[in-house]
Amino acid sequence: IAGQPIFVMRDRSGEIRAFFNVCQHRGHELLKGRGSLKVGITCPYHAWSYNLDGTLRNAPHTETVANFDRAQFSLRAINVAQSAGMLFVNLDAECEPFETKMGRFGETITPHLPDFEDYVAVERLHYDLGANWKVVVDNFAEAYHIPVAHPELARVLDEGLDDFVQEEGFSYFLYRSRTGFEGLEIEAGSPYVAWMAWPTLNMLSLPGSKNLLVLRMLPNGVGQCSERVDIYAPEGPVDPKLLAVKSLFMDHFNQQDIGIVESVQRGLSSLGYDQGRYVCDPEDSWFSEVPLHTFHWQVLEALERLDG
Missing domain, CATH: 2.102.10.10 (Rieske [2Fe-2S] iron-sulphur domain)
Structure with a gap:
C-alpha cells in the first residue's frame, strides 16, 4: 500500500x-x-x-x-478498521479513528452488499491516464457531466438521486435506472451505487448483479496517474450479467471519462484558464457539485497540514 x-x-x-x-x-x-x-x-x-x-x-x-x-x-503496528466486510488500513500513526470520518460508511454498504465478506477478487484492470489524480477524482465526484458526456447512461438513469450521504470522509450516491439498459438484462429501478472516500478511493456497484468495483488513483507525476480497478463478486463462476455491464461501464463509459480528464488536464495548463465556478444548488440535487467542493476543501486542508 x-x-x-x-x-x-x-x-x-x-x-x-x-x-x-x-x-x-x-x-x-x-x-x-x-x-x-x-x-x-x-x-x-x-x-x-x-x-x-x-x-x-x-x-x-x-x-x-x-x-x-x-x-x-x-x-510497527498500522491502524486498521473493519466495516461492512472490508478492511481499511491507514499508514498515518496519528490518524483520527476510522469512525470519526467514516462512521456511516458501513450503513451505506450493507443494504447493497450484505454478503460482501463472501466476495472474491475476479479481475484487475489498469489504465494509464495523462491527468493529475485530483482531476480524475473531480470527474468522479459529480454527475453534472453525465447528460452531456455519457448520453447513453443519462437516458436510463433517473434524473435525481434516490439517496445521498455526505460526510467528512466519504460520499455516497444512489441512482436508479429509469429504464433497462439496451441489450442488457437489467430491470428498471435497478440501483447504481457510487462511493467516494478521501483521498483516492472510489467504488461502484453496477446494476444487474452482485458486484463491487474498487477504483484507486495512483499519482505518477504532476500530469499523470494510474487507475487501478479491482472487481469483486461472489465466489464461483462470474455472472454473465456482470461481464456485460462491466464491459459497458469500463470499456465505454470509463474510456469517455479518460478522454474528459485528459482534456481538462491540458486545459488547466492553458493561459486562457484561471478560475472556474462550482455549480452548487441549495437542495443538493443530482447535478450539484457539492461533493467536488468538499473534495477541494479536503485537498487544501491536507496541504495546509503539510505546510505546518
Whole structure:
C-alpha cells in the first residue's frame, strides 16, 4: 500500500491487526502470500520471532548482548478498521479513528452488499491516464457531466438521486435506472451505487448483479496517474450479467471519462484558464457539485497540514 509492504492478520482472540511487513533486525520481509501461523512470526533471515501482537518473542544469541531490550523491537503496528466486510488500513500513526470520518460508511454498504465478506477478487484492470489524480477524482465526484458526456447512461438513469450521504470522509450516491439498459438484462429501478472516500478511493456497484468495483488513483507525476480497478463478486463462476455491464461501464463509459480528464488536464495548463465556478444548488440535487467542493476543501486542508 503506497509502496509500503504490510501484512494483515487475525490473532487468536479474533482481533484483526496490521503491521509493516519488515523485521526490526535488518529489514527483511517477514511474510509472503497468505495462510495460517501456528505460533508466531519468524523472520527467514536470522530467525527473529514475534508474537501475534507484534512484540519480539525471541532473538537468537542476544542473551549476552549489552543493553538488548526486546521491548524496543516490536513490529510497527498500522491502524486498521473493519466495516461492512472490508478492511481499511491507514499508514498515518496519528490518524483520527476510522469512525470519526467514516462512521456511516458501513450503513451505506450493507443494504447493497450484505454478503460482501463472501466476495472474491475476479479481475484487475489498469489504465494509464495523462491527468493529475485530483482531476480524475473531480470527474468522479459529480454527475453534472453525465447528460452531456455519457448520453447513453443519462437516458436510463433517473434524473435525481434516490439517496445521498455526505460526510467528512466519504460520499455516497444512489441512482436508479429509469429504464433497462439496451441489450442488457437489467430491470428498471435497478440501483447504481457510487462511493467516494478521501483521498483516492472510489467504488461502484453496477446494476444487474452482485458486484463491487474498487477504483484507486495512483499519482505518477504532476500530469499523470494510474487507475487501478479491482472487481469483486461472489465466489464461483462470474455472472454473465456482470461481464456485460462491466464491459459497458469500463470499456465505454470509463474510456469517455479518460478522454474528459485528459482534456481538462491540458486545459488547466492553458493561459486562457484561471478560475472556474462550482455549480452548487441549495437542495443538493443530482447535478450539484457539492461533493467536488468538499473534495477541494479536503485537498487544501491536507496541504495546509503539510505546510505546518
